[in-house]
Amino acid sequence: MSEEDEAQVVAAIRAAEKSTCGEVRVYVESHCRFVDPVDRAVEVFYGLKMDKTDEHNGVLIYVALKDRQLAVYGDEGIHKKVSKEYWQNAVQQMLQHFNKENHVFGLCQTVAAIGETLHKEFPYQPNDDKNELPDSIVFGS
Secondary structure, eight states, X not given: OOHHHHHHHHXXXXXXXXXXXXXXXXXXXXOOSSSSHHHHHHHXXXXXXXXXXXXXXXXXXXXXXXXXXXXXXXXXXXXXXXXXXXXXXXXXXXHHHHTTTOHHHHHHHHHHHHHXXXXXXXXXXXXXXXXOSOOSOEEOO
């Protein structure tokens, strides 16, 4: 991922988080060491301490580029408010873009969609809001 691509994704994260107290992170690595990318997403989620947000409303977008595996994992606060199908649909939408080699666009679209859902379920609180997690992309091996 180029610096320009990374900047686009980080800008999408910041834009999504402007209207919510929820948090979005993106984790990118080459290979997934699990058969099911959701298992790896869960491991990364807890490794990044994303479960420590005040309202348990963090969402991780996990991408294993070379293995072409994706997952979206939400903490219990947001997971209780959306269906299992919501997460599966987010992955399917991303896959449509990834299959056309539009990785950055797919990530940005998914971040924006998750941001809209977080806004609906966890609106921005101007007096209380703080950015609980970094907006930068985390790159694994």
